[in-house]
Amino acid sequence: MNIFELNELTDDMMNLCDDDFYNFLENLLNKDLCQLFQVQAIQDMSSLSSITIEQIIEILTVDVIDLNNLKKSLGFITTDGKFHLRLGHRNLLERLLILVKSKNNLSVKNFDLSNKNIKNQIYEKLLEMWKQTSSSSKVACIPVLFPWINNIFQNLEKTKNRYRYDDQIQEFALLIFIFGGRNCYEFLHLNLPSALPHITNLEILIRTQEFKMIECEFRFSLLTEYSRSTNCNYIFVAEDATRCISCIDYDAQSNSFIGLSAPLVNGLPQFNFFQTENFQILKNWFDEIDTSRFINLHMAKSLKLSSPPFILCAYGSNNKFEAIDVLKNWLFIYNQSLIQGLRVIGFSTDGDSRYLRAMGLCSRFFAELPNLNLFKHNDPFDIKIPKEWSWFFMKQQQTFLFMQDPIHIATKIRNRLLSTVANLRMGDFSVDIKDLIDLVESKSKLEHNLIKSDLNPKDRQNFASCLRESP
Structure with a gap:
């Protein structure tokens, strides 16, 4: 196989390593150059994309007794002790490195092109969904997902200090901060890069929009x-x-x-x-x-x-x-x-x-x-x-x-009913937690709809229990 007749390396060639890699070099170049790669412990083709000829032959410029025969085969040593690689061997190495780097650049270009195609497909799908949603509802009712994804793609093309967020995205982020809390928002911000504005920007937004309350101020x-x-x-x-x-x-x-x-x-x-x-x-x-x-x-x-x-x-x-x-x-x-x-x-x-x-x-x-x-x-x-x-x-x-407050009143009645030290009077009768325990143990749940946790007096804010305990 003549390396100068080879226009491009295949994907299989780029994936060669260890013995397969050395056998390929011996056939493509020659035995002496293959031995040089073995001496330098270069074991795969893909690593050549970041290596120069000077780095490959650097070991030959050092006075190593075991490499004297290899030096004579690959080049000349002048009277001042400097090693010079034969021109034919240099041309072979240059051609090999050019092919490897060309293939690597092509792979990067294809990867970027593939990402761009995927991005365009997502944009097209997003636009199609957007049109379907817009035709069936008002623009104000469009889910935040569509502009959010669009905003993420726009930010991914920029550096972090140039990220920008639409008003709708800022309002959505503010709602996450309000309902989820600071820790929840910071967790999402770290794990969704470019998706949410920094928390300091939200604090500025709160101050400018008068969301921050001032103690004792009637708004x-x-x-x-x-x-x-x-x-x-x-x-x-x-x-x-x-x-x-x-x-x-x-x-x-x-x-x-x-x-x-x-x-x-x-x-x-x-x-x-x-x-x-x-x-x-x-x-x-x-x-x-x-x-x-x-x-x-x-x-x-x-x-x-x-x-x-x-x-x-x-x-x-x-x-x-x-x-x-x-x-x-x-x-x-x-x-x-x-x-x-x-x-x-x-x-x-x-x-x-x-x-x-x-x-x-x-x-x-x-x-x-x-x-x-x-x-x-x-x-x-x-x-x-x-x-x-x-x-x-x-x-x-x-x-x-x-x-x-009816919820407050109902909760107080429930707490009085479940108290172990007080009785709740209803007309001429009294009722307490023992009556409810007897009801749960003696009757089917279909008749009273109570569960044992409803009778827990320590849970003093269980309003759902109030609804089940009320007649």
């Missing part, structure tokens, strides 16, 4: 946007507090300290109250002011069933307030909502006695505040109570409606 301007999105100006407001772990932190954006219980003025927590550059004032706060042991949350909900709730305000609290603070807080929310063109229908809370007292005062239930006019806006409700409801006491005109 009435965003509440107006929320009502527009739901196309309903009537809202119901709920309020509750949950215990939290006390922790004081510094917020650089608002230049204030978070975690201290903000004082109430007319029932309202003071916005950005803990801002100071005086160390002594800061020390007095730490020594004298309570840390927040509860998070108080105000939620607004449009009367449309399909609309999501909206966080109106959140702040830390020491749970030290009175019924009049609650009432003033509600009136503030009511009046500010009217300014925004919204009508608060009512308020919902748990069974705290201070909330119940505020409800009684506002609904004039056996009590009324003489210095507080609830009807100055002339927009009260007229409630028609049936005449036969002699047992139902309520004023006909009401500014608000009130409701205790």
